Amino acid sequence: MDSVDLRYMQIDITLESARSLPGVNLTNDFNRVEFLSRMNASEEGMHALIRCDFNDASILEKEQEAFKIIKILDQNDHSALCEVLASGPVSLIFASLHHAWWVTPTFVHPEGMIMTLRGTRNALRQVREKLSTVLGDGFKLKLGAESLHSPEFIELLPERQRTVLEKAILLGYYDRPRRCTQRDIADSLSIKQATVSEHLQSAEATIIHAFTTEP
Structure with missing residues (x-):
């Protein structure tokens, strides 16, 4: 059920x-x-x-x-x-x-x-x-991480944004208090911190829009 x-x-x-x-x-x-x-x-x-x-x-x-x-x-x-x-x-x-x-x-x-x-x-x-x-x-x-990790929302994201977001959730970026920084995420994925910031902002904006506007 x-x-x-x-x-x-x-x-x-x-x-x-x-x-x-x-x-x-x-x-x-x-x-x-x-x-x-x-x-x-x-x-x-x-x-x-x-x-x-x-x-x-x-x-x-x-x-x-x-x-x-x-x-x-x-x-x-x-x-x-x-x-x-x-x-x-x-x-x-x-x-x-x-x-x-x-x-x-x-x-x-x-x-x-x-x-x-x-x-x-x-x-x-x-x-x-x-x-x-x-x-x-x-x-x-x-x-929060629970909503961000919902398959319903994750599927809205391009692959690269999804990868960065999932790593951020795994490392505790959305925990309160935070357990990692964007630099930690970047290092774990071997990419630049600016790239992490861009992907997370875009992913969050997409999910929040879907969260607050879908019927």
Whole structure:
């Protein structure tokens, strides 16, 4: 029996493009805010577990626009595990969707936000469309190794691009954190780093286009 067709995608939101979002203040108040697990969702937003890293624990007492701390489950001098209600525009998008959700690593950092998503093809397309209404073109799509290695997408690529992409996946270029550089890929294939960069960019663009536009 065939399994449900789930995809894996990452979205990179820059700090500049997030200036109008309430969550931008998190980049000033915390060193890192990491999403750990979604508990449930409603019209109010997403109930979730997060980990906050900070320099001063008193920042937990500050009222945030992006989320409300419901309960602090554990805490030390520089980190806290919290149950929150996330009610910003981006959180509300995912609270309204049943077939796409955040998975780790998903976190706010000083330069913006990385969201790692899991969901059906149609749901992830809806995510892209809804984010466009909030952020315009102020975000970048990145496909994780699992989606990049899908035969459905690999078959779209010319042989040379396919070879470079498969080597990149094998060596861990798309892992988080990365386990190799473009130079490592180039050395393993005895080609120039510039060639690796060109092939990977072209392959990623082809796959992302197919991922987000196919019916």
